[in-house]
Amino acid sequence: MSRPAIDHFPKGKSSFAWMTSPDAERLAAGGSHRPVALLPTGAVEQHGPHLPMGLDIWLASAVANGVAEGQEGMRVCEPFAYGSSQHHRAFAGTMSLSPQTFIAVLVDLCACLWEDGFLPVIINGHGGNRAAIQVAITTLGRQRVVSAGFSYFDLIADVAAEVLPDHAGGTGHACALETSLMMHVIPQSVREDMIPEGTTPKSWPDPHLYAGPAVTVWRPFEQIRDNGVIGTPSEASPAAGQRLFEAAVERSRQTILKIQSEYGQRSIP
Template identity: 35%
Template structure:
């Protein structure tokens, strides 16, 4: 298969005929959020990271396309901060299930060989897991991937700040805030009862001190390798 023009790696930039001609394609669907990320990172941080990983994997492998991102997620734990927009677990689950069904309608043929949800937000895990279970149970080739970074902090700390510095340094504010640095397990009770604001008034779960674009580049490369290795057919 001929490697498409870079813009054609985005599903939405193709015509229906181009999608059909390239079939069957591996479809990557980034899933993010619109939620606070401390005083220094943009609300769409999770979406940016998911899209960036998906785009770079598609750039490396023919026959892989990136769908428009699902930019709202389950972010109720951040609801006390300005700008957070959450659709909740149930609504997100429904959206993901219906997207999967639409990608693999009955009867065949399908334009897609498989679909992988590329997740950027931890709060989406329950909805993703449930949606994949439903879709796989219906016989549809759907899976989900999310970042796994050894030693990474939970939210808006050094890990995400480094990734954003690598992706778009101009989007990162000058602050390098320190938030709640206790292990996530020790914070879960308070998080469940009062959200992130109950444990970190600045919205940060971690410590952004020392974040750098160089570290972000290394983290991004590891995430790209991990997703690429997990794609169906690899």
């Protein structure tokens, strides 16, 4: 068996796993605040006929790496690729964990980071993980472990409103927002000739990304639209993707620095 090229592996000052164990011990021991360990979460699931199934975890990882660049007190952990995606299982290739399994793994990983002197912060790229991440953070709190988490796309709703023709009805899943981001971050992954026309059929509760419905109903995505797309991906553009990605990185960094400042003390606040 030939040896894989080292360039295929993450490396550099911002990579958590690139450190040796003594490196991690030294980093965790210095300063008045804990260093932040960023844990990207996402999913491997269908994203319509035009986007790859790895989109959610790849974008969350790209945002996390952008956030940590040049930040001495931050490291990016190896991504937790699989999420709670049962609502996409009608589409081939979707790999889903039960919410209970997803929560249990997050709790174990974040507890290890906290015990070793780091402040775990989850950067999420999959809407279906939101509720489970909140439960994991609450569970960790009961164990006296301080952690935090957010979905990067929740921080850029106003930018989406500026750069997308219809941020309210055009965003959701494999939508104008995600397609634009992939056009910027991994342009070769977008099957532009397969981008579907049209938008989401009328559905209640509103399934779009920034709708924020008061009512929660579990629905398989094929019941909403037969191609699994929510929103209007034909409105995507590389220029919009650049604006959205840069905003996601900058606002995520600001948010994480605030989390570290407020909750990263060596003793529990």
